[in-house]
Amino acid sequence: MIQRIQSLYLLFAGLSMTLGIFLIPLFEGTEGPISISDFGLFMMISGVSAGLSLSNIFNFKKRQTQVVLNRLNIIISFVLFGLFLWKNYELNDSALAGLLYGSFMPLVNVVFLVLANRGILKDEMLVRASERFR
DSSP: OTTSHHHHHHHHHHHIIIIIHHHSOOEEETTEEEOGGGOHHHHHHHHHHHHHHHHHGGGTTOHHHHHHHHHHHHHHHHHHHHHHHHHHHHHHSSSSTTBOGGGGHHHHHHHHHHHHHHHHHHHHHHHHHHHHTO
């Protein structure tokens, strides 16, 4: 299960959402850095995304389900990044003025999820090719 490269990508995706979002501040406000703990909705969506990535590691026998759940997680990550941009604009009245590194963790998550999907689809093609020879 962990031997497969896509399992490592899913692990990195889950860790990037968990550690990156909860440990790194999201925005630069007038009183200092603002973390995700100030926004309950952001915490919930980040937790769902991280949980989906980490639980998807154990679906290694159901490759098509993994691909679908990864695509759903990619959509969730883009929605979360859009919410970050919207909240930053609401706080600072400019598009990218106060964004910190934590705001870009959903995009890092998307990169790892795309790499995981590529590995899963490669495995699926390999399995289908080996079934033809039986």
